Amino acid sequence: MRQLQQPDPVLEELFTQIQPEIQDSLTTEQVTAIKKAFGSNTWTRRHPLDLRITLPIPGLRFYMVLLGGEEKRSKQRLQYAKALFPLWTPSNIIFLIVFSMILSVCSFATFSSLLSSFRSISNSNSSPSPTSIPWIFDKSECEHTGRTWEGGKCWDDEHNPMF
Numbered sequence: 151m152r153q154l155q156q157p158d159p160v161l162e163e164l165f166t167q168i169q170p171e172i173q174d175s176l177t178t179e180q181v182t183a184i185k186k187a188f189g190s191n192t193w194t195r196r197h198p199l200d201l202r203i204t205l206p207i208p209g210l211r212f213y214m215v216l217l218g219g220e221e222k223r224s225k226q227r228l229q230y231a232k233a234l235f236p237l238w239t240p241s242n243i244i245f246l247i248v249f250s251m252i253l254s255v256c257s258f259a260t261f262s263s264l265l266s267s268f269r270s271i272s273n274s275n276s277s278p279s280p281t282s283i284p285w286i287f288d289k290s291e292c293e294h295t296g297r298t299w300e301g302g303k304c305w306d307d308e309h310n311p312m313f
Contacts, residue, residue, distance in 0.1 A: 161188055199219060283297065
C-alpha cells in the first residue's frame with residue numbers, strides 16, 4: 151500500500167480493519183479511489199450544532215454528542231437509520247428519564263430562587279426600614295425634617311432599601 155500525504159483519522163481506522171497483505175496489494179489508483187470515497191465523507195462534515203462532551207464520571211469513560219443541522223439524508227436512508235438506531239431502547243429511556251428529572255429539579259430550583267428574590271424585592275418596597283441619617287447632627291434639624299432623634303442620631307423610619 152502507498153502512504154497517504156496527510157493522515158486522515160477515518161482512513162487510518164479503515165485501513166486498520168484491512169489485512170496487511172491486502173493493504174500491500176493496493177495500487178496507488180485504488181488508494182486514491184478509497185481516499186476519495188471515504189476521505190470526504192458526509193458523516194464527518196461540520197454541523198451548525200456540534201457539541202461533544204466527555205462527562206467526568208469516576209470509574210467510567212462516558213461521552214455525549216449532540217449534532218444538529220439541515221436534514222440531507224434521503225427517505226430511504228432515514229428509514230434504514232430508524233431501523234438500525236431505534237429511539238426507544240432501554241438505555242435511551244433511562245437517559246431521557248434521568249435527564250428529565252435533572253432538568254425538572256434544576257428548573258424548579260432556579261424558578262423558586264428567582265421567585266423568592268422577586269418576593270424579597272417586592273416586600274422591601276412595601277416595608278420601609280429605619281436607618282440613621284449621617285449628615286444630620288442636631289435634634290432640631292432632625293425633627294424639622296419629620297424624622298426621629300434617638301441615641302444621638304437622626305432616624306428615618308420610612309427609608310426604602312431600594313433607594
